Amino acid sequence: MKLASLKSRGRDGELCVVNRSLTKACKATEIAPTMQFALDNWDDVAPNLEKLYQQINQEACKQAFPFDAKKMASPLPRAYQWADGSAYVNHVELVRKARGAEMPENFWHDPLMYQGGSDSFLGPCDPIIASDESFGIDFEAEIAVITDDVPMNIEAKNASSHIRLVMLVNDVSLRHLIPNELAKGFGFFQSKPASSFSPIALTPDELTPYWDGERLHLPLLSTLNNQRFGEPNAGVDMTFSFPELIAHAARTRQLCAGTIIGSGTISNTDRTKGSSCIAEKRMLEMIEYGEARTPFMRFGDTIRIEMLDDNGQNLFGTIEQTVQKLV
Amino acid sequence: MKLASLKSRGRDGELCVVNRSLTKACKATEIAPTMQFALDNWDDVAPNLEKLYQQINQEACKQAFPFDAKKMASPLPRAYQWADGSAYVNHVELVRKARGAEMPENFWHDPLMYQGGSDSFLGPCDPIIASDESFGIDFEAEIAVITDDVPMNIEAKNASSHIRLVMLVNDVSLRHLIPNELAKGFGFFQSKPASSFSPIALTPDELTPYWDGERLHLPLLSTLNNQRFGEPNAGVDMTFSFPELIAHAARTRQLCAGTIIGSGTISNTDRTKGSSCIAEKRMLEMIEYGEARTPFMRFGDTIRIEMLDDNGQNLFGTIEQTVQKLV
Numbered sequence: 302m303k304l305a306s307l308k309s310r311g312r313d314g315e316l317c318v319v320n321r322s323l324t325k326a327c328k329a330t331e332i333a334p335t336m337q338f339a340l341d342n343w344d345d346v347a348p349n350l351e352k353l354y355q356q357i358n359q360e361a362c363k364q365a366f367p368f369d370a371k372k373m374a375s376p377l378p379r380a381y382q383w384a385d386g387s388a389y390v391n392h393v394e395l396v397r398k399a400r401g402a403e404m405p406e407n408f409w410h411d412p413l414m415y416q417g418g419s420d421s422f423l424g425p426c427d428p429i430i431a432s433d434e435s436f437g438i439d440f441e442a443e444i445a446v447i448t449d450d451v452p453m454n455i456e457a458k459n460a461s462s463h464i465r466l467v468m469l470v471n472d473v474s475l476r477h478l479i480p481n482e483l484a485k486g487f488g489f490f491q492s493k494p495a496s497s498f499s500p501i502a503l504t505p506d507e508l509t510p511y512w513d514g515e516r517l518h519l520p521l522l523s524t525l526n527n528q529r530f531g532e533p534n535a536g537v538d539m540t541f542s543f544p545e546l547i548a549h550a551a552r553t554r555q556l557c558a559g560t561i562i563g564s565g566t567i568s569n570t571d572r573t574k575g576s577s578c579i580a581e582k583r584m585l586e587m588i589e590y591g592e593a594r595t596p597f598m599r600f601g602d603t604i605r606i607e608m609l610d611d612n613g614q615n616l617f618g619t620i621e622q623t624v625q626k627l628v
Numbered sequence: 629m630k631l632a633s634l635k636s637r638g639r640d641g642e643l644c645v646v647n648r649s650l651t652k653a654c655k656a657t658e659i660a661p662t663m664q665f666a667l668d669n670w671d672d673v674a675p676n677l678e679k680l681y682q683q684i685n686q687e688a689c690k691q692a693f694p695f696d697a698k699k700m701a702s703p704l705p706r707a708y709q710w711a712d713g714s715a716y717v718n719h720v721e722l723v724r725k726a727r728g729a730e731m732p733e734n735f736w737h738d739p740l741m742y743q744g745g746s747d748s749f750l751g752p753c754d755p756i757i758a759s760d761e762s763f764g765i766d767f768e769a770e771i772a773v774i775t776d777d778v779p780m781n782i783e784a785k786n787a788s789s790h791i792r793l794v795m796l797v798n799d800v801s802l803r804h805l806i807p808n809e810l811a812k813g814f815g816f817f818q819s820k821p822a823s824s825f826s827p828i829a830l831t832p833d834e835l836t837p838y839w840d841g842e843r844l845h846l847p848l849l850s851t852l853n854n855q856r857f858g859e860p861n862a863g864v865d866m867t868f869s870f871p872e873l874i875a876h877a878a879r880t881r882q883l884c885a886g887t888i889i890g891s892g893t894i895s896n897t898d899r900t901k902g903s904s905c906i907a908e909k910r911m912l913e914m915i916e917y918g919e920a921r922t923p924f925m926r927f928g929d930t931i932r933i934e935m936l937d938d939n940g941q942n943l944f945g946t947i948e949q950t951v952q953k954l955v
Contacts (some may be wrong), residue, residue: 312668312884341639379884381706381747384817408812415814416743420708420884431880432781453954454759475880485735487742488815490711494881553758553802554821557639557706557747627780 302354303501304329304466305618306336306374308424313337314374318350319501320357323618326368327357336377336502340559343449343465370618375422376468376502377447377559383419383496384550385443385472385563386412388541392568392581399584412541412549415488417472419561423497425618428625429473429598431494437476438598438624442523442577442606444535445470445563446543447502451556460544460551461514469499469521469617470563471606476580476597498561499606500618511610515542519616521567523577524605525598530582531575533567535608598624629681630828631656631793632945633663633701635751640664641701645677646828647684650945653695654684663704663829667886670776670792697945702749703795703829704774704886710746710823711877712770712799712890713739717867719895719908726911739868739876742815744799746888750824752945755952756800756925758821764803765925765951769850769904769933771862772797772890773870774829778883787871787878788841796826796848796944797890798933803907803924825888826933827945838937842869846943848894850904851932852925857909858902860894862935925951 305326306314313335317326332349333339339346356362387393390409397404423429431438447466455463478492505512511519518536522529541549546562567577576582583593598604606620632653633641640662644653659676660666666673683689714720717736724731750756758765774793782790805819832839838846845863849856868876873889894904903909910920925931933947 379708381708382745384745387814405812411808411812413812413814414817416745416817418709418711418743418881419746420887421882430780436880453757478880481738483813485732485738485740486810486815487714487740488813490741490743490877491880550817553763553805553818554745555748560747 302351302504302507304376305501306376306378308372308374314378318354318357319368323368323615325357325365327353327362327365329353337559340465370500371426373500374424375498379421380419380559380561381557382560383417384414385417385565386414386541386546387565388539388546389565389568390540391538391570392566395581395584399587409540412546414549417493421495423495425497425500425620429622430625430627432627434599436478439474439476439579440604441472441474441566442521443470443472443564443566444517445561448547448556448560449558451547451551453551453555455548455551457544457548460547463547464505464543466502467505467508468502469606469608469620471497471620471622472563497620497622499620515544519608521577522607526602531577533569533574533577535567537569600624600626629678629831629834631703632828633703633705635699635701639706641705645681645684646695650695650942652684652692654680654689654692656680664886667792697827698753700827701751702825706748707746707886707888708884709887710744711741712744712892713741713868713873714892715866715868715873716892716895718865718897719893722908722911726914736867739873741876744820748822750822752824752827752947756949757952757954759954761926763805766801766803766906767931768799768801768893769848770797770799770891770893771844772888775874775883775887776885778874778878780878780882782875782878784871784875787874790874791832791870793829794832794835795829796933796935796947798824798947798949799890824947824949826947842871846935848904849934853929858904860896860901860904862894865896927951927953
């Protein structure tokens with residue numbers, strides 16, 4: 302099924318189901334007031350959400366209203382955990398290569414993951430607000446999954462069944478703040494402002510035949526200022542699967558229902574597929590031309606991130622955000 | 629006032645007020661069902677919580693029951709944000725010195741802070757569960773504040789008024805997992821399992837005259853296996869104040885109500901005050917004896933963390949946790 306959170310007075314939105322073709326939505330608040338509530342009580346509420354989802358697909362839902370991504374918050378407007386992996390290791394290798402550094406061999410076996418801020422996500426069509434253009438504002442197009450409760454020390458082979466929902470992410474990054482911050486040794490903080498997620502979160506069954514329980518096998522489309530920027534296939538070159546990322550996150554602690562685990566920037570070794578962030582394109586330019594030619598985002602620039610199935614159907618709705626100056 | 633969260637069937641506990649002498653508690657669920665709800669709606673609910681707090685202190689609360697820290701969850705059993713600073717820079721310098729490294733000069737001006745996991749905190753008397761003793765299990769005794777909504781790019785001079793509550797923290801750390809994890813460059817993840825907080829959170833006014841709006845001027849007592857381990861004064865040698873830590877966290881993004889900001893391990897340059905974590909004691913031993921002599925925690929070891937006022941009154945209740953093997 303397809304779920305979304307309608308912006309409302311509350312901080313957590315109102316849970317909605319959205320029909321398969323993304324034309325209609327219907328509040329599901331009588332079943333579960335919020336997405337977090339649904340995730341906290343999934344076994345109880347999912348069957349009733351499924352019924353409502355069938356109704357809206359059969360045009361049998363009287364309270365349905367036109368779906369409008371702009372009225373949606375991120376599926377979880379705030380979450381208890383956002384942990385972002387870096388599963389496309391060829392991307393990491395490229396970043397290192399551009400600055401003349403070797404990538405340690407164990408990066409192919411031991412996932413990179415950082416703890417992200419999750420207290421106030423941007424809506425899928427909300428502006429990206431920054432106080433200063435010189436921060437080096439970049440998008441990062443990714444896939445993320447939302448888990449139920451995951452026990453500590455779970456093995457990857459048992460982790461796939463804990464995936465409840467799949468989304469797209471724009472993991473906004475402030476590139477020029479990263480070097481100083483990482484040099485301090487404690488990871489990202491100021492360099493990772495609020496992320497945004499696709500307007501719709503899908504249960505894995507809804508992604509048949511593109512979801513194999515570990516990876517999502519479709520191109521992720523990034524469009525910057527109406528120009529195609531990248532379309533790498535999320536199922537290709539993903540060194541660590543989602544179950545492996547979940548197991549990594551849960552090695553020393555349980556994960557609470559509603560935990561969001563990200564894939565990191567989607568990147569294919571086939572460079573004709575383009576990139577899912579400006580930083581990667583700049584690295585490729587540095588390797589090819591000796592200098593980066595593509596600027597980071599400026600106030601007024603717009604990024605669109607979406608995924609279509611083989612029939613051209615938009616699956617998650619579109620993330621579409623414009624950079625704005627903090628006033 | 630003094631607030632706590634009683635463990636219950638739900639994931640977020642039931643909000644209680646606790647009397648000043650920590651002998652009685654009373655559910656406040658009719659005013660606000662959970663601590664997060666109270667923080668989300670502070671201006672509306674705080675006056676009513678204050679009334680209930682006055683009643684319980686006047687023994688005028690019929691539903692009061694004996695306060696028992698063991699029945700409490702952390703004040704926020706799960707939170708939308710836990711950001712931990714490292715405000716006692718002499719501690720950071722010491723850690724570097726023990727491994728023969730210079731500390732960059734800017735560490736005195738630019739706070740260290742990491743994004744911690746906040747999805748499932750331990751209760752103040754819950755066991756610290758680990759799958760392997762060889763992880764190098766350590767406690768870290770700290771102070772933390774909980775904020776209301778903080779706007780992006782706030783100045784430190786305006787941040788103090790956003791502090792709603794003050795707590796103690798045990799920021800459990802797995803020391804032997806840290807070097808590999810930090811070497812990867814993305815900060816802590818597996819090396820920082822679930823933290824726990826004091827059973828009670830206090831409004832700043834309750835800490836008069838020890839709270840000056842920026843720092844808390846009292847010794848923090850750590851007791852390991854019934855032996856006094858440290859009693860450094862939290863108001864001494866705190867290079868960055870809480871308002872400065874909040875401003876650092878909010879530089880590129882707003883902070884949602886219920887954000888927890890930690891001080892980092894309390895540490896005084898006066899070494900007779902002992903330490904607030906085993907790692908620091910080991911560093912001092914290495915400098916003095918050329919080898920660390922105090923082992924990290926083993927299964928069965930117990931850590932107690934608490935703060936008394938000048939009259940010996942326990943202010944926050946006691947964190948008391950025993951390390952247990954994951955079964």
